[in-house]
Amino acid sequence: MKPRITPTQQEIALSDDDIIVSKTDLTGRITYANRAFMRIANFSERDLMNQQHNIVRHPDMPRGAFKLLWDTLKAEREFFAYVKNMTSEGHYYWVFANITPDRDHNGKVVGYFSVRRKPQKAALQVIAPLYQEMLEVERRAGPASAPDASLRFVQDKLKSLGTTYDRFILGL
Ligand SMILES: Cc1cc2nc3c(=O)[nH]c(=O)nc-3n(C[C@H](O)[C@H](O)[C@H](O)COP(=O)(O)O)c2cc1C
Numbered sequence: 001m002k003p004r005i006t007p008t009q010q011e012i013a014l015s016d017d018d019i020i021v022s023k024t025d026l027t028g029r030i031t032y033a034n035r036a037f038m039r040i041a042n043f044s045e046r047d048l049m050n051q052q053h054n055i056v057r058h059p060d061m062p063r064g065a066f067k068l069l070w071d072t073l074k075a076e077r078e079f080f081a082y083v084k085n086m087t088s089e090g091h092y093y094w095v096f097a098n099i100t101p102d103r104d105h106n107g108k109v110v111g112y113f114s115v116r117r118k119p120q121k122a123a124l125q126v127i128a129p130l131y132q133e134m135l136e137v138e139r140r141a142g143p144a145s146a147p148d149a150s151l152r153f154v155q156d157k158l159k160s161l162g163t164t165y166d167r168f169i170l171g172l
Contacts, residue, residue, distance in 0.1 A: 005090045007059060012040055012093040014118035020095060023102060025111045028053045042088040058086040062134035064150030068165065069099065073112055076101050080169045082119050082127040094119050123172035130154070 014020075020040060023032035033048045041048075041056050048055065061084055072079040078100040085093050095116035101109040119127075134150035141149035158168055 005086060005088065007086060007092065008090040010091040012087055012091050014040065014093060014095065016118055018118060020116040022048075022053065022114050023111055024053055024114075026109070028112070030055070031111060040087070040093055041085065047088070056085040056087070058084045058092055060084050060092070060131060060135070062131050062138055062150045063147040064134050064138065064154065065131065067147035067151050073099065073101060076109060080166065082123060082169070082172075083116070084128075084131070094124055096120075096123070120172065126172055
Protein backbone atom coordinates (compact mmCIF):
# COMPACT_ATOMS: atom_id res chain seq x y z
CA MET A 1 0.00 0.00 0.00
CA LYS A 2 1.22 3.49 -0.85
CA PRO A 3 1.52 5.52 2.37
CA ARG A 4 -0.27 8.86 2.44
CA ILE A 5 2.25 11.67 2.40
CA THR A 6 1.35 15.36 2.46
CA PRO A 7 3.27 17.32 -0.19
CA THR A 8 5.45 20.19 1.06
CA GLN A 9 6.72 23.11 -1.02
CA GLN A 10 10.35 22.18 -0.37
CA GLU A 11 12.49 21.30 -3.36
CA ILE A 12 15.29 18.74 -3.25
CA ALA A 13 17.64 19.79 -6.05
CA LEU A 14 19.71 17.17 -7.86
CA SER A 15 23.42 17.79 -8.45
CA ASP A 16 24.72 17.95 -12.00
CA ASP A 17 26.30 14.51 -11.59
CA ASP A 18 23.39 12.73 -9.85
CA ILE A 19 21.98 9.83 -11.84
CA ILE A 20 18.90 8.13 -10.42
CA VAL A 21 18.38 4.58 -11.69
CA SER A 22 15.62 2.07 -11.10
CA LYS A 23 14.33 -1.09 -12.68
CA THR A 24 10.82 -2.50 -12.54
CA ASP A 25 8.94 -5.62 -13.56
CA LEU A 26 6.30 -5.43 -16.29
CA THR A 27 3.74 -3.98 -13.86
CA GLY A 28 5.95 -1.11 -12.62
CA ARG A 29 6.99 -2.83 -9.39
CA ILE A 30 10.51 -1.78 -8.34
CA THR A 31 13.16 -4.53 -8.62
CA TYR A 32 16.27 -2.34 -8.36
CA ALA A 33 17.07 1.12 -7.00
CA ASN A 34 20.51 2.76 -6.96
CA ARG A 35 21.99 4.71 -4.05
CA ALA A 36 21.15 8.12 -5.57
CA PHE A 37 17.47 7.12 -5.79
CA MET A 38 17.41 6.09 -2.11
CA ARG A 39 19.29 9.22 -1.00
CA ILE A 40 17.24 11.74 -2.97
CA ALA A 41 13.80 10.18 -2.46
CA ASN A 42 14.78 9.35 1.12
CA PHE A 43 13.61 5.75 1.06
CA SER A 44 15.57 2.68 2.15
CA GLU A 45 16.09 -0.23 -0.22
CA ARG A 46 13.57 -2.17 1.87
CA ASP A 47 10.95 0.61 1.49
CA LEU A 48 11.33 0.52 -2.30
CA MET A 49 11.82 -3.11 -3.24
CA ASN A 50 8.70 -4.74 -4.74
CA GLN A 51 6.70 -1.54 -4.35
CA GLN A 52 4.90 0.07 -7.26
CA HIS A 53 6.87 2.98 -8.72
CA ASN A 54 4.03 5.33 -7.84
CA ILE A 55 5.63 5.34 -4.36
CA VAL A 56 7.34 8.58 -5.53
CA ARG A 57 4.33 9.90 -7.47
CA HIS A 58 3.63 13.59 -6.87
CA PRO A 59 0.01 14.81 -7.05
CA ASP A 60 1.12 17.69 -9.34
CA MET A 61 1.80 15.13 -12.10
CA PRO A 62 -1.10 14.74 -14.55
CA ARG A 63 -2.42 11.22 -15.13
CA GLY A 64 -2.17 11.78 -18.89
CA ALA A 65 1.63 11.86 -18.61
CA PHE A 66 1.65 8.34 -17.14
CA LYS A 67 -0.84 7.14 -19.73
CA LEU A 68 1.60 8.25 -22.43
CA LEU A 69 4.44 6.55 -20.54
CA TRP A 70 2.64 3.20 -20.40
CA ASP A 71 1.26 3.45 -23.97
CA THR A 72 4.83 4.06 -25.20
CA LEU A 73 6.37 1.24 -23.13
CA LYS A 74 3.65 -1.24 -24.20
CA ALA A 75 4.56 -0.37 -27.79
CA GLU A 76 8.14 -1.36 -26.81
CA ARG A 77 9.48 2.14 -27.41
CA GLU A 78 11.57 4.30 -25.07
CA PHE A 79 9.99 7.24 -23.31
CA PHE A 80 11.38 10.63 -22.29
CA ALA A 81 9.70 12.93 -19.79
CA TYR A 82 10.16 15.60 -17.17
CA VAL A 83 8.75 14.20 -13.94
CA LYS A 84 8.01 15.85 -10.61
CA ASN A 85 8.51 13.24 -7.90
CA MET A 86 7.89 13.21 -4.16
CA THR A 87 10.24 12.12 -1.37
CA SER A 88 9.17 10.13 1.69
CA GLU A 89 8.76 13.44 3.56
CA GLY A 90 6.61 15.03 0.86
CA HIS A 91 9.35 17.23 -0.63
CA TYR A 92 9.59 17.37 -4.41
CA TYR A 93 12.37 16.79 -6.94
CA TRP A 94 12.25 17.24 -10.69
CA VAL A 95 13.99 14.84 -13.04
CA PHE A 96 14.45 14.32 -16.75
CA ALA A 97 13.73 10.63 -17.22
CA ASN A 98 14.47 8.13 -19.94
CA ILE A 99 12.55 4.86 -19.55
CA THR A 100 13.30 1.88 -21.75
CA PRO A 101 12.15 -1.71 -22.04
CA ASP A 102 14.53 -4.17 -20.35
CA ARG A 103 14.98 -7.30 -22.51
CA ASP A 104 16.25 -10.79 -21.75
CA HIS A 105 18.79 -12.60 -23.98
CA ASN A 106 15.99 -13.59 -26.39
CA GLY A 107 14.91 -9.98 -26.81
CA LYS A 108 11.73 -10.50 -24.81
CA VAL A 109 10.69 -7.51 -22.68
CA VAL A 110 10.92 -8.59 -19.03
CA GLY A 111 10.63 -5.20 -17.32
CA TYR A 112 11.64 -1.56 -17.59
CA PHE A 113 14.63 0.57 -16.82
CA SER A 114 14.69 4.25 -15.90
CA VAL A 115 17.66 6.63 -15.80
CA ARG A 116 17.11 10.19 -14.61
CA ARG A 117 19.18 13.33 -14.44
CA LYS A 118 18.82 16.89 -13.23
CA PRO A 119 16.59 18.78 -15.68
CA GLN A 120 17.34 22.13 -17.28
CA LYS A 121 15.56 24.98 -15.44
CA ALA A 122 14.40 26.49 -18.75
CA ALA A 123 12.65 23.22 -19.67
CA LEU A 124 10.75 23.19 -16.39
CA GLN A 125 9.47 26.69 -17.12
CA VAL A 126 7.69 25.15 -20.11
CA ILE A 127 6.76 21.80 -18.56
CA ALA A 128 5.41 22.87 -15.14
CA PRO A 129 2.71 25.18 -16.60
CA LEU A 130 1.86 22.53 -19.23
CA TYR A 131 1.29 19.95 -16.47
CA GLN A 132 -0.89 22.46 -14.61
CA GLU A 133 -2.99 22.91 -17.74
CA MET A 134 -3.26 19.12 -18.08
CA LEU A 135 -4.40 18.84 -14.45
CA GLU A 136 -7.06 21.48 -15.12
CA VAL A 137 -8.26 19.52 -18.18
CA GLU A 138 -8.37 16.39 -15.99
CA ARG A 139 -10.42 18.13 -13.30
CA ARG A 140 -12.94 19.27 -15.91
CA ALA A 141 -13.08 15.83 -17.58
CA GLY A 142 -13.72 13.91 -14.35
CA PRO A 143 -11.86 10.85 -13.05
CA ALA A 144 -12.96 8.28 -15.62
CA SER A 145 -11.77 10.13 -18.72
CA ALA A 146 -9.06 12.32 -17.15
CA PRO A 147 -5.94 10.61 -18.62
CA ASP A 148 -7.41 10.43 -22.14
CA ALA A 149 -8.63 14.02 -22.00
CA SER A 150 -5.34 15.57 -20.88
CA LEU A 151 -3.31 13.45 -23.28
CA ARG A 152 -5.55 14.51 -26.18
CA PHE A 153 -5.14 18.12 -25.04
CA VAL A 154 -1.32 17.84 -25.23
CA GLN A 155 -1.33 15.95 -28.51
CA ASP A 156 -3.64 18.56 -30.11
CA LYS A 157 -1.42 21.33 -28.79
CA LEU A 158 1.75 19.70 -30.21
CA LYS A 159 0.01 19.08 -33.53
CA SER A 160 -0.96 22.73 -33.79
CA LEU A 161 2.71 23.59 -33.16
CA GLY A 162 3.68 21.19 -35.97
CA THR A 163 5.70 18.92 -33.72
CA THR A 164 5.61 15.49 -32.05
CA TYR A 165 5.98 14.62 -28.39
CA ASP A 166 9.54 13.27 -28.75
CA ARG A 167 10.75 16.24 -30.81
CA PHE A 168 9.14 18.66 -28.36
CA ILE A 169 10.58 17.02 -25.22
CA LEU A 170 14.07 16.44 -26.61
CA GLY A 171 14.18 19.99 -27.95
CA LEU A 172 13.50 21.68 -24.61
C1 LIG B 1 10.75 2.01 -15.06
C2 LIG B 1 9.63 2.90 -14.55
C3 LIG B 1 9.96 4.03 -13.83
C4 LIG B 1 8.96 4.88 -13.33
N1 LIG B 1 9.34 5.99 -12.63
C5 LIG B 1 8.37 6.77 -12.09
C6 LIG B 1 8.73 7.91 -11.31
O1 LIG B 1 9.91 8.23 -11.11
N2 LIG B 1 7.72 8.65 -10.78
C7 LIG B 1 6.41 8.35 -10.98
O2 LIG B 1 5.54 9.07 -10.45
N3 LIG B 1 6.04 7.28 -11.74
C8 LIG B 1 6.98 6.50 -12.29
N4 LIG B 1 6.61 5.43 -13.05
C9 LIG B 1 5.18 5.23 -13.36
C10 LIG B 1 4.44 4.52 -12.25
O3 LIG B 1 4.57 3.13 -12.47
C11 LIG B 1 2.92 4.90 -12.26
O4 LIG B 1 2.37 4.60 -13.52
C12 LIG B 1 2.70 6.39 -11.97
O5 LIG B 1 3.37 6.80 -10.80
C13 LIG B 1 1.21 6.72 -11.83
O6 LIG B 1 0.70 6.08 -10.71
P1 LIG B 1 -0.86 6.02 -10.42
O7 LIG B 1 -1.49 5.29 -11.56
O8 LIG B 1 -1.00 5.30 -9.12
O9 LIG B 1 -1.33 7.44 -10.36
C14 LIG B 1 7.58 4.57 -13.57
C15 LIG B 1 7.27 3.42 -14.30
C16 LIG B 1 8.27 2.60 -14.81
C17 LIG B 1 7.89 1.38 -15.60
